[in-house]
Amino acid sequence: MRIITNDQKINELLTRGVENVYPNRKFLEDKLKAGIPLKLYLGIDPTGSTLHLGHAISLMKLRQFQELGHKIIMLIGSFTAMIGDPTDKLATRKPLTREQVLKNCENYRKQASVIIKFDGENPAELKFNDEWLDKLTFRDAIKIAEHLTVPRLLERDMFQKRMQEGKTIGLHEFLYPLLQGFDSVAMDVDGELGGNDQTFNMLVGRDLLKAIKGKEKFVLTNKLLTDNAGKKMGKTEGNMITLDDSAEEKFGKVMAWTDDMIVNGFELCTFESMDVVKQAEQRLKKGENPRDLKLELAESIVKIYHGGKAAAQAKGKFVKMFSEKETPEEMPAFALAGKTIGAALVASGLVKSKSEARRNIVQKGVSINGQVVDSEEILVKKGDVVKKGKRFFIRII
Secondary structure, eight states: OOOOOOHHHHHHHHHTTEEEEESOHHHHHHHHHTTOOOEEEEEEOOOSSSOBHHHHHHHHHHHHHHHTTOEEEEEEOTTGGGTOOOTTOSSOOOOOOHHHHHHHTTTHHHHHTTTSOSSSSSOOEEEETHHHHTTOOHHHHHHHHTTOOHHHHTTSHHHHHHHHTTOOOOHHHHHHHHHHHHHHHHHTOSEEEEEGGGHHHHHHHHHHHHHHHOOOOEEEEEOOOBOTTSOBSSTTTTOOOBTTSOHHHHHHHHHTSOGGGHHHHHHHHOOOOHHHHHHHHHHHHTTOOHHHHHHHHHHHHHHHHHOHHHHHHHHHHHHHHHOSTTSOSOOOEEOOTTSBHHHHHHHHTSSSSHHHHHHHHHTTOEEETTEEOOOTTOBOOTTOEEEETTTEEEEEO
16 A cells, blocks of 8 residues: 555644654654654553543544554454553553453454454454563563663653652563563554543653664654543543443443533544534534533434444433433433342432331332333443432433
8 A cells, every 4th residue: 555645644643643753743744754654552551341431532533543544453462461551550550361351352452443353454463462471581681671761751740649648669560561571572662542541651662763773763642532521531531431331321421421522522522523523512602502502413423433323322212312402411320230220219318218218119200221120130330320310410421
């Protein structure tokens, strides 16, 4: 596949959703405009059984490189996940077993293939870093460690916070960026991309590649989709949209986003043009109802993963459910997925006891997504809206 050097496409690649480019934007821009074939990767640690919208943001950026003709790699951290990435963690992350790692990443390729291509012309590669990290001897590890200093590691904010709070830092956590950084050396890449929370780890890889092979590597960091408290959307925060979620679940979760996430949502999570992104920003400034824009955003996101028909149906069901003014758009959310409706009513505080929950259900005073329930044993799932009486609502997460 020939390398595309279209100025407009390169500019969008370098700006849309981009937080930073190392060593600088001009370094990467010159390579892209020169038509030099580049090999780059996105690393994903399989810490959960499904990819989520945060992964999708980086996969969309990877797709832009693929569309320009460059070689892309989705790297599964099959070895590093057994250590545990300390990024943003104020306590040591629990390492995973090899069995847990392999189980978690079973569906990653299928999920990612909605965004990037693993077949046809210029297919993406899928690699696992235990292929080379498992073969390192202790002598090898010490040799690699010569290129990384303790003061450099202690630059990490979360390590500084832990020390200030008297919390421990495992030696294995110091080794994590070293091993992740060695991925760049083992694959001899030209670049790496990922969320801006991975900046430190990716720059360690840049340092190692330069020290061991004398090769400069670019690092492109994406902006993160965050809520109004500044917390990233993800598994750790309990507010992630997984690629395994149903069309209706995805739609409902996007509609629960705060209004200040709308513009970033269009930019980071959709394939809409930047003109559409800018129009969304202007429409909000002019006072248009944010709910209408969120409906468009949710439909655009769901369409990517489930198709236009499913997205339209999810929108229709949502609008029908919330068209009556007695149903609020914002409501308390409780992590009760998998519980019975009876247990959920008690745990959320909608009722004070199991007997009160049973009485409300018998009297047909409880509904899930607008459907009256007739048994306290019905299970609630992520995205469900539970209503008790006429005025009390909760959302299940």
